[in-house]
Amino acid sequence: MSAEWQSVPTSMWKAWSDAFDQSGNLSVEVLSLCPLCNQKGLRRYYGATKGPFISWKGKDYLGKGSFWEWCNHCHTYEHGSCLIPVSWVDCAPSLPIKEHNLTHTPNRLAAAIEAWLEQGLP
Numbered sequence: 001m002s003a004e005w006q007s008v009p010t011s012m013w014k015a016w017s018d019a020f021d022q023s024g025n026l027s028v029e030v031l032s033l034c035p036l037c038n039q040k041g042l043r044r045y046y047g048a049t050k051g052p053f054i055s056w057k058g059k060d061y062l063g064k065g066s067f068w069e070w071c072n073h074c075h076t077y078e079h080g081s082c083l084i085p086v087s088w089v090d091c092a093p094s095l096p097i098k099e100h101n102l103t104h105t106p107n108r109l110a111a112a113i114e115a116w117l118e119q120g121l122p
């Protein structure tokens with residue numbers, strides 16, 4: 001496993017977003033296989049939420065923020081700005097993520113999430 005984080009190649013953007021979109025309930029653990037390495041290990045995290053609450057195209061959001069999507073297996077990742085879905089609050093409160101761990105690459109974020117997952121989901 002490479003220790004270097006790499007962006008999703010342009011040619012794989014659609015396959016990458018489809019894998020996340022098709023994973024059902026919003027969760028840190030994404031059930032789809034990674035489109036790049038064909039292994040399980042996709043993760044997502046929303047953070048750095050800045051209100052206000054917003055409704056857009058019939059969906060409710062906590063506000064603007066940032067997303068991280070990564071594969072724990074091949075260390076491919078995406079990071080950017082987004083609207084954070086309201087349903088994320090059901091998952092997020094028990095996550096031990098400090099804002100200072102939210103760097104561009106999901107290095108520390110991924111380590112914190114894996115440590116949390118090893119303890120078992122609540």
Ligand SMILES: [Zn+2]
Nearest residue numbers: 034037071074
């Ligand atoms: Zn992968």
